[in-house]
Amino acid sequence: MFDESERGAGGAGRAPRPGPPPAAPYGDEVAAAEGVDELSALVALLQTRPDRITWADVAARVLDSGGSTSVWEELRPQDTLDRVGGEDALSEARLHVEAWRSSGAELLSIADPRYPHRLRGVHQAPPILFARGLVLPDDEAVSVVGSRAASPRGLAIAAGVAHELVRCGLTVASGLARGIDAAAHRAALEAGGRTVAFLGTGLNRSYPAENRALQAQIAERGLVLSQFWPDAPPQKHTFLMRNATMSGYGIATVVVEAGETSGARAQTRMAVEHGRPVVLTDLVVQRNTWAQELVGQPGVHVAEGLGQVVDIIDQVRQETRAVDEALRSLVGLVDIL
Amino acid sequence: MSTSSDPVAALTALRAVESGVAREAGGYLRNPVSEPGLTCAVCRRPLDPGATALCPPCASAERTWSTRLSDRTGFITYAGISDQSTRLMYGYKAQAPVPEHTRMMTLLLVVALKAHARCPAVLAEAPVTRWCTVPSLSRRGGRHPLNAIVSGIARGGELRLEPGPDVDPFRARDIDASHFAVPPLDPGQHVLLIDDTWTSGGHAQSAAAALKVSGASQVSTLVVARWLRSDYPATAALWRSRIATSTYRTGTCPWTSGGCP
Numbered sequence: 001m002f003d004e005s006e007r008g009a010g011g012a013g014r015a016p017r018p019g020p021p022p023a024a025p026y027g028d029e030v031a032a033a034e035g036v037d038e039l040s041a042l043v044a045l046l047q048t049r050p051d052r053i054t055w056a057d058v059a060a061r062v063l064d065s066g067g068s069t070s071v072w073e074e075l076r077p078q079d080t081l082d083r084v085g086g087e088d089a090l091s092e093a094r095l096h097v098e099a100w101r102s103s104g105a106e107l108l109s110i111a112d113p114r115y116p117h118r119l120r121g122v123h124q125a126p127p128i129l130f131a132r133g134l135v136l137p138d139d140e141a142v143s144v145v146g147s148r149a150a151s152p153r154g155l156a157i158a159a160g161v162a163h164e165l166v167r168c169g170l171t172v173a174s175g176l177a178r179g180i181d182a183a184a185h186r187a188a189l190e191a192g193g194r195t196v197a198f199l200g201t202g203l204n205r206s207y208p209a210e211n212r213a214l215q216a217q218i219a220e221r222g223l224v225l226s227q228f229w230p231d232a233p234p235q236k237h238t239f240l241m242r243n244a245t246m247s248g249y250g251i252a253t254v255v256v257e258a259g260e261t262s263g264a265r266a267q268t269r270m271a272v273e274h275g276r277p278v279v280l281t282d283l284v285v286q287r288n289t290w291a292q293e294l295v296g297q298p299g300v301h302v303a304e305g306l307g308q309v310v311d312i313i314d315q316v317r318q319e320t321r322a323v324d325e326a327l328r329s330l331v332g333l334v335d336i337l
Numbered sequence: 338m339s340t341s342s343d344p345v346a347a348l349t350a351l352r353a354v355e356s357g358v359a360r361e362a363g364g365y366l367r368n369p370v371s372e373p374g375l376t377c378a379v380c381r382r383p384l385d386p387g388a389t390a391l392c393p394p395c396a397s398a399e400r401t402w403s404t405r406l407s408d409r410t411g412f413i414t415y416a417g418i419s420d421q422s423t424r425l426m427y428g429y430k431a432q433a434p435v436p437e438h439t440r441m442m443t444l445l446l447v448v449a450l451k452a453h454a455r456c457p458a459v460l461a462e463a464p465v466t467r468w469c470t471v472p473s474l475s476r477r478g479g480r481h482p483l484n485a486i487v488s489g490i491a492r493g494g495e496l497r498l499e500p501g502p503d504v505d506p507f508r509a510r511d512i513d514a515s516h517f518a519v520p521p522l523d524p525g526q527h528v529l530l531i532d533d534t535w536t537s538g539g540h541a542q543s544a545a546a547a548l549k550v551s552g553a554s555q556v557s558t559l560v561v562a563r564w565l566r567s568d569y570p571a572t573a574a575l576w577r578s579r580i581a582t583s584t585y586r587t588g589t590c591p592w593t594s595g596g597c598p
Contacts, residue, residue: 299363322353
């Protein structure tokens, strides 16, 4: 069982990340910031939504063609007299992009080589991300999620897990909500680690307001990400959307304490669908039928203590490396004839 | 390093790849179902009540092209009906590539081609002698990512198909042997034809017909994903009642949708 005394003694700086980071697929382009033209075309697409295209379809089209400009050229609205229109929308989008950038926000389109690589692979990957802080495309993060109305024990477990993840050289991802999320972010910062906050609002908002200072701290020492327009207010569905983004960003999700109708439950379902491992604490399994039903599904693990959470995450990373090695040993050697 | 000379190491590596597929994609891949009367014997699409063996497009193809179609078909997964499987099939060939999707396609093809290398030969009672991938009829030039993956996996024996001249884009999905050009082929070959997705089967069956017209004696067609549409009532019903809730098994033979022949 989870017990506060198990909390890791780490925190003396970060362990080095094992192994070199994987090669960036775009080579030297990685360092270059995305051009304002690409971003303006993307913002124009999302603001005008020609043919009522959905954000998910914009994301898919932009990925498919490798950039936003060609998609905009293809879909831009026609104005009267059948002339190619949309110039106003494009200029307006450019003004927005410039204003957002000058306010200190970084904008990433899904085709940008710096867009988080794992996130790009999931079907809910947002077409655009707004960022404050340090963007690391190959960030190795684990989500720590759970209820807003957390018990003292739940909060202690969240802090302990975050601490341990930092000790293993991993980034702690969470949703900047009250309760488990805030505890995980705070513990990661205290341990001197990296933490990434996924907002259910725009970058210029703080929800709940009590976490405003924490949000600023994370932007300074980690990364704050939002998939919504910078002034967008919180809405019920925006929290579920950011859970999908968080699941896609990380290598795994740890559910610390959760109820029957929580965002953590939704994130668990999404992580299973994404093929990202989920670690449920025994606390979650004991108290929730949805969690009991998930046990045994591919990639769903149950941890009975802090040490087990770390062991499972470690095992997951080793398994991924083992698959890559096995693949390398087989490629080029298969006799199919 | 070389696993070809060490069958035990190769088998261990293959098991590691299989368990990787189950862990990383078991949440969104689904094994195709092959049951007489329930799914089409050629393409595994769920059948309308009352249909006997083939779905309407496969039945129509059979009437027109009969022995010039694929002699057998294998499918690795259903896709298109769930969002994440759809994403995989687009992502691996997107212009802004998704490395994770290229990796998963490679894992899936390694398992199908290595663990089930002999299955089409057993079914045909003739060894596979050449392989090819189906080229795109609409792609913007350059090598098709499927061909790049399979060439990386397979040693030798490729037969390179090219798109035929003057394919009418509006008829690209029809079955027509002239849609693909086949290099000169010795008679009596058993060709393993590989494609990424099967929607109506037009591309793969046109390629099979082109191979047969050029003298291939057997064509075994391996498709990564049978694309399903949820707006067909029979498909939606079987998906809900059975496929969506099933667990993906990497040991299932793509050729039989059950045990290996």
